Amino acid sequence: MQLTVWTYEGPPHVGAMRVATGMKGLHYVLHAPQGDTYADLLFTMIERRGERPPVTYTTFQARDLGTDTAELFQKSARDAYERFQPEAMIVGASCTAELIQDDPAGLALTMGLPCPIIALDLPSYSHKENWGAAETFYQIVRQLADKARVAPARDGRRLRANLLGPTALGFRHRDDIIEVTKLLAGLGIDVHVCAPMGSTPAAITGLGEADFNVVLYPEIAHEAARWLEKTFGQKYTKTIPIGVNATREFVAEVCAIAGIEAPVDPDAGRMPWWSRSVDSTYLTGKRVFIFGDATHAVAAARIASEELGFEVVGLGCYNREFARDIRTAAAKYGVEPLITDDYLVVEDAIAAANCELVLGTQMERHIAKRLRLPCAVISAPVHVQDFPARHSPQMGFEGANVIFDTWVHPLVMGLEEHLLTMFRDDFEFSDANGPSHLGHGGGHAVKPEAVEPVELVTVAAEPEGWQPDAERELMKIPFFVRGKAKRNTERYATEKGVTAITVETLYEAKAHYAR
Amino acid sequence: MTVALAPAARIESPPVLRERGQREVFCGLTGIVWLHRKVQDAFFLVVGSRTCAHLLQSAAGVMVFAEPRFGTAIIEERDLAGLADANEELDKVVHRLLARRPEIKLLFLVGSCPSEVIKLDLSRAAERLNVTHAPNVRILNYSGSGIETTFTQGEDACLAALVPEMREDAASQLLIVGALPDIVEDQFRRLFAELGIRRVDTLPPRRAKDLPGVGPGTRFLLAQPFLGDTARALETRGAVHLPAMFPFGAEGTTAWLHAAATEFGIDEMHFRSVVAPGRERAKRALARHAERLSGKSIFFMPDSQLEVPLARFLAAELGMTIVEVGTPYLHRGHLADDIAALPAGTQISEGQDVDKQLDRVRAARPDLTVCGLGLANPLEREGLSTKWAIELVFSPVHGFEQAGDLAELFARPLVRRDKLMV
Numbered sequence: 029m030q031l032t033v034w035t036y037e038g039p040p041h042v043g044a045m046r047v048a049t050g051m052k053g054l055h056y057v058l059h060a061p062q063g064d065t066y067a068d069l070l071f072t073m074i075e076r077r078g079e080r081p082p083v084t085y086t087t088f089q090a091r092d093l094g095t096d097t098a099e100l101f102q103k104s105a106r107d108a109y110e111r112f113q114p115e116a117m118i119v120g121a122s123c124t125a126e127l128i129q130d131d132p133a134g135l136a137l138t139m140g141l142p143c144p145i146i147a148l149d150l151p152s153y154s155h156k157e158n159w160g161a162a163e164t165f166y167q168i169v170r171q172l173a174d175k176a177r178v179a180p181a182r183d184g185r186r187l188r189a190n191l192l193g194p195t196a197l198g199f200r201h202r203d204d205i206i207e208v209t210k211l212l213a214g215l216g217i218d219v220h221v222c223a224p225m226g227s228t229p230a231a232i233t234g235l236g237e238a239d240f241n242v243v244l245y246p247e248i249a250h251e252a253a254r255w256l257e258k259t260f261g262q263k264y265t266k267t268i269p270i271g272v273n274a275t276r277e278f279v280a281e282v283c284a285i286a287g288i289e290a291p292v293d294p295d296a297g298r299m300p301w302w303s304r305s306v307d308s309t310y311l312t313g314k315r316v317f318i319f320g321d322a323t324h325a326v327a328a329a330r331i332a333s334e335e336l337g338f339e340v341v342g343l344g345c346y347n348r349e350f351a352r353d354i355r356t357a358a359a360k361y362g363v364e365p366l367i368t369d370d371y372l373v374v375e376d377a378i379a380a381a382n383c384e385l386v387l388g389t390q391m392e393r394h395i396a397k398r399l400r401l402p403c404a405v406i407s408a409p410v411h412v413q414d415f416p417a418r419h420s421p422q423m424g425f426e427g428a429n430v431i432f433d434t435w436v437h438p439l440v441m442g443l444e445e446h447l448l449t450m451f452r453d454d455f456e457f458s459d460a461n462g463p464s465h466l467g468h469g470g471g472h473a474v475k476p477e478a479v480e481p482v483e484l485v486t487v488a489a490e491p492e493g494w495q496p497d498a499e500r501e502l503m504k505i506p507f508f509v510r511g512k513a514k515r516n517t518e519r520y521a522t523e524k525g526v527t528a529i530t531v532e533t534l535y536e537a538k539a540h541y542a543r
Numbered sequence: 544m545t546v547a548l549a550p551a552a553r554i555e556s557p558p559v560l561r562e563r564g565q566r567e568v569f570c571g572l573t574g575i576v577w578l579h580r581k582v583q584d585a586f587f588l589v590v591g592s593r594t595c596a597h598l599l600q601s602a603a604g605v606m607v608f609a610e611p612r613f614g615t616a617i618i619e620e621r622d623l624a625g626l627a628d629a630n631e632e633l634d635k636v637v638h639r640l641l642a643r644r645p646e647i648k649l650l651f652l653v654g655s656c657p658s659e660v661i662k663l664d665l666s667r668a669a670e671r672l673n674v675t676h677a678p679n680v681r682i683l684n685y686s687g688s689g690i691e692t693t694f695t696q697g698e699d700a701c702l703a704a705l706v707p708e709m710r711e712d713a714a715s716q717l718l719i720v721g722a723l724p725d726i727v728e729d730q731f732r733r734l735f736a737e738l739g740i741r742r743v744d745t746l747p748p749r750r751a752k753d754l755p756g757v758g759p760g761t762r763f764l765l766a767q768p769f770l771g772d773t774a775r776a777l778e779t780r781g782a783v784h785l786p787a788m789f790p791f792g793a794e795g796t797t798a799w800l801h802a803a804a805t806e807f808g809i810d811e812m813h814f815r816s817v818v819a820p821g822r823e824r825a826k827r828a829l830a831r832h833a834e835r836l837s838g839k840s841i842f843f844m845p846d847s848q849l850e851v852p853l854a855r856f857l858a859a860e861l862g863m864t865i866v867e868v869g870t871p872y873l874h875r876g877h878l879a880d881d882i883a884a885l886p887a888g889t890q891i892s893e894g895q896d897v898d899k900q901l902d903r904v905r906a907a908r909p910d911l912t913v914c915g916l917g918l919a920n921p922l923e924r925e926g927l928s929t930k931w932a933i934e935l936v937f938s939p940v941h942g943f944e945q946a947g948d949l950a951e952l953f954a955r956p957l958v959r960r961d962k963l964m965v
Contacts, residue, residue: 029590029632030617031640038597061656063570063689066598068917078924080917087566090659090690104565111898123592124656124690127623152592153620 034371034391036346036409040150040160041122042067047164047248048118049081049196050225054168055114057105059097059125059132062087074412075197084108086125098130102139105132109141116172116229117141118164120148144229146171156369158247158321158347161195165224166251172232178260179239187286188218190238192253192264193245194225199324199408200422201225204244207424208269211279212242214294217286224248236260240285244268244423246323247347270327272296272335272428297425299432303336314439317342317383319366319374319392320407322350324422326357328387328406331431333361342366342381344374346389371395382519382541385439390414400511402438492527501531516541557882557891559873564896567915568846568871570689571697572655573602577937578701579612581722582747584648587613588640589687590633590665591655602933612647614640618657629663630671637672641680648679649751651701654686681751683708693871695769695847695936698722702746705754706776709746712756716742717803718782720773721766724939725749730821731790731942734800737817740807746773757782762806764799766790766941768881769848771874788880789852790941791949792860793825798880821943828947829860832954837862839957842904844914845869845895846932853913853935853949854889855881861950865889866909869900911956928956 037043041058048056049071058064065085071077086104088097105119119136133147146167150160179188191208194201205226209219220238221231241256241264243249253264263285269278276296283290302308316338318328322345332338344366345354351367358365366377375395378386386396386403390411396403405414406422421427494502498517505513513534520537521529572595575587589595596615603611616636622629633652641647650672652665665684672682685704687697702720717740719731728745735743744755746763761782765774767789774784787802788795797818804814841863843850850870857863865885869892875882882891892900897918904912904927912922912929919929930953940949 029622029629029636030619031636032593032596032615032617033611034600035593035596037593039593041594042597061570061689062566062568062693063572063598063656064594065565065567065915065917066569066573066601068567069915070601072918072920073916076920078920080921085565087564088690090688093660093690107564107898123594124660127657127660151620152594153618153623156593 030370032370036369036371036389036391037157038067038070039123039152040155040157040163041120041148041152042070043157043160043162043248044118044120044148044150044164045071045081045083046157046161046195046197047168047224048083049077050194050201051082051223051227051229053115053228053230054082055108055112055117056081056083057101057108057117057119057132057136058083058085058122059101059104059120059130060085060087060122061124062089064122064124071196074410075415076412077196081196082112082114084112088125093128097125097128098135101130101132101135105136105139105141109143114143114229116144116146116168118146118148118168120150123152126152144172156347159349161248162251165192165195165248166255168224168229168232169235169252170255172229173235173256173259174233175236175259177234178236179262180237186216186218187288188220188238189282189286190220190235190241190256190262191222192241192243193247193249194222195245195248196225197408198225198245198248199405199410199414200420200427201245203419203421204423204427206419207421207426208242208244211269211275211424212282215279215282215286215288215291217282236262238262240264242282247321247350268323268327269423270324270427271331271431272299272425274327274330275424275428295425297429299335299425299428302429302432308336308436311436311439312337314338314385315341315381315383316385316387317378317381317392318406319344319346319378319386319388321345321347322353324407326353327422329357329361331428332387332435335428336432336435338385341383342377344368344377382516385435387435404435404438494529495531498529498531498534501534513538557885557887557889560867560890560892562892562894562896562899564899566693566871566895567844567897567917568895569602569694569915570598570656571687571692571694571700572598572653572689573694574687574697574701575599575613575653576603578698578722578747581749582649582751583612583749584646584751585612585651586640586644586647586649587651587653588637589613589615589653589655590658590663591615591618591653592657593617595655595657612644618661623661626661626663629661630668633663633668634672634675637682638675641676645679648681650676650680650682651704652682652684653697653701654684654688656688656690659686659688659690681708693848695767695849696872698767699770699772702770702773703776705747706757706773706780709754709757709780711758711780713758713760714742714756715760715807716744716755716762717807718755718757718761718763718777719743719745719766720763720777721770722747723766723941727939727941727945730944734817734821735803738800738804738807738809738814740803740809762803764803765877767849768852768874768877769872771877774877784877786877786880788855788884789849791852792856792946793822793829793943794860794884795852795856795881796825796941796943796946797822818943825943825946829950832947832950833861835954835957836950838864839910840864840866840907841953842866842907842909842912843868843870844897844900844904844912844918844932845871845892846913846915847936848872848874849932849935850913851878851885851891852881855884856949857953858886858889859884860946861953863953866907867892867900867903869893869895871895911953913953928960930956 071081119132136145243253243264256262267278267281269275280290316332325345329340340361343358346369355365387406389407517537654665669682669684683704685700757780759781785802788798790796790799850868854865854868867890873893922929939945
């Protein structure tokens with residue numbers, strides 16, 4: 029048993045729902061107790077979908093357990109077929125149905141429904157959401173892809189590739205598809221099928237007709253891509269085009285697979301210059317903690333290190349299946365890889381990392397809020413605000429532009445930070461005054477929000493702890509960096525076994541942590 | 544006033560459509576989302592699957608609570624191998640949790656679908672753990688499983704589990720039963736004090752140690768219509784239920800307060816003078832929204848069991864037309880007064896076959912559909928205005944001072960529809 033407060037991933041059948049909801053013409057009949065329908069709201073509320081997920085739940089209750097839940101399943105499957113007339117159906121069980129062992133797959137297969145039935149075996153007590161999505165997509169591809177339909181001879185036709193991996197509820201999948209499609213079009217390559225998101229069972233049957241596959245999200249598409257390679261000889265891309273450098277490499281990899289010449293100097297968008305311009309000098313060496321799914325976390329670490337000049341001080345993922353990628357990357361940045369799906373462990377790691385920016389999921393957003401650290405979201409799971417109305421990809425050169433803006437925005441920017449430091453003795457920065465931009469006159473009554481009066485009150489002026497002179501010195505430090513100065517000093521004191529914190533300790537600590 | 548105070552006429556039972564099929568409702572675990580805010584030193588430990596944990600965080604929505612007073616002990620493959628091990632594992636999880644959260648005084652082990660199906664006996668687990676952790680922590684159990692409870696029934700199961708813990712107290716007292724926001728509870732306490740009912744207590748209490756007593760002198764009002772098991776448990780302890788309409792709107796609140804006033808022998812004139820100011824404020828607040836809502840049609844999908852009293856409120860006090868009142872479970876006894884006050888011939892449905900019910904919504908095209916979060920956006924996309932049912936459970940909506948807010952919850956989607964020009 030594992031004690032869990034918040035979870036990074038849902039159960040595997042939610043992964044199957046993400047696949048089904050991304051597709052059209054596919055219906056999911058899920059043997060599940062009453063209450064499991066909550067999963068619908070993930071799609072209708074968080075992603076703002078205007079249609080219900082194509083899922084029929086048997087919603088059995090205790091009174092059904094004494095009778096015939098198998099019959100209930102068959103009735104649900106029959107009704108679902110009649111009402112929705114899908115091209116194909118996937119059938120399976122949620123965690124509780126798995127325990128009652130009705131074998132929905134076997135039941136559905138004997139019903140003689142006039143469409144392909146794809147049976148899913150998603151063990152809920154040992155696997156999770158991403159694995160469920162990958163397994164579902166793999167089963168759909170394996171059972172529907174028509175082995176007789178292969179890529180026709182070139183004969184001067186345009187090259188075509190499948191995009192594999194995007195699902196419903198994925199982090200920016202919607203926009204990544206557009207960006208990568210554009211990128212491929214620039215190379216003269218058409219998208220044959222994009223799946224699961226945007227595809228149908230009929231389209232899946234023709235996957236073999238593409239020249240190669242582009243794997244956007246290995247967490248979901250890796251298994252399917254491997255099978256397609258084995259079956260149709262389709263090569264697939266390994267580079268994930270998140271970040272400027274990775275996108276360049278992705279273009280090179282695609283061209284190599286496609287057997288075409290790579291463009292000499294593709295337009296890499298604004299990001300490289302934005303990063304080189306002087307205002308960004310202040311980003312240098314910012315300590316960043318990164319946590320998410322492995323693919324996004326590894327990509328983020330590379331961007332942080334190579335393209336923004338940050339220092340990666342923590343790197344981890346919640347999906348053990350891809351832990352190896354994280355370990356490799358962590359070794360490169362000289363940090364301990366953090367492989368866990370325990371939110372509390374991540375929180376402790378972030379608190380200990382003494383970082384200045386957190387890049388993570390919805391969960392890290394809340395951790396960062398509590399630790400008063402700036403944060404940007406880089407990976408699922410995300411909440412409703414990370415399904416923006418505007419086009420907001422992570423992939424391709426436009427994705428790199430978006431990432432620059434999103435990560436840098438929560439930080440105090442260069443010129444701004446410079447001015448704040450220069451004028452920190454200005455009376456307007458004293459705690460007694462409110463921010464000058466909030467108007468004059470009433471200024472004295474207004475306390476800036478960032479001040480931490482509670483913390484200051486609790487500073488104990490005893491022989492052990494903060495001495496009065498050190499406390500006064502601390503108060504001279506501008507409020508927006510005071511919290512950090514206080515934390516650093518206390519940490520330094522603890523490490524050095526200093527019990528009474530003096531002005532000396534304060535500046536020793538400052539020197540110790542100075543870069 | 545006479546309408547509200549007239550005893551429920553013995554009219555014939557309204558037509559009830561009973562359906563079985565896919566039910567688009569939450570399970571009883573969801574109640575934890577508001578219960579853990581209400582009882583501030585209690586912790587709710589769900590013994591269930593990853594699905595349970597995922598449900599709770601999805602229903603809790605914004606995930607803003609740093610470290611909430613609920614969690615899930617996720618059953619893993621090896622726990623399924625042998626129940627002995629599962630029990631041992633559970634004990635370990637509880638020890639770890641209590642070590643980490645010393646402020647917890649009351650721990651609920653909450654059963655789920657998987658724990659019920661594998662027959663993990665949580666009442667015995669609670670007994671066992673009580674021996675270890677007494678007297679610092681009291682450990683109770685109830686089931687919030689989807690196979691046994693829907694949505695608000697989880698609160699019923701939780702409160703029913705508290706009843707045996709209540710000390711014997713024969714004194715005359717009034718008990719308000721059902722989790723209400725503190726502000727609403729305080730309003731009711733003030734009203735009862737003004738009326739002259741001296742001993743008033745609430746179940747659940749705000750702190751575990753303040754659990755009220757119960758006995759033959761206890762008279763109780765239900766603040767929520769979904770507390771069948773809790774009421775029964777209180778009755779076995781000698782308490783007497785005071786039947787009334789539920790306290791929604793000016794009329795519902797008046798009738799509810801009046802039931803207690805009558806029982807405690809409060810003078811009628813005094814009652815009227817005490818409730819008059821609140822009642823008038825409620826009516827004024829409602830008048831503003833009646834203009835918008837009167838004559839508009841509304842369809843309730845089954846969700847929180849609040850549907851019948853809310854339909855009563857919207858029809859009787861705001862002039863709305865009720866197309867269908869769907870409810871997961873219809874407690875005829877507790878809802879007798881509200882059912883009687885519904886317009887004659889109102890279609891009530893119990894249970895659900897969601898696709899068929901949506902067909903009826905589409906055919907009727909009501910001005911407003913009250914439904915769960917899974918259905919709201921899809922219906923909006925079809926051009927139908929909706930109200931999230933879950934907000935009715937989370938928001939302060941009971942009593943005189945909230946009557947206007949309650950009406951506004953229904954008016955806002957219509958206002959929005961009229962305002963938007965995109």
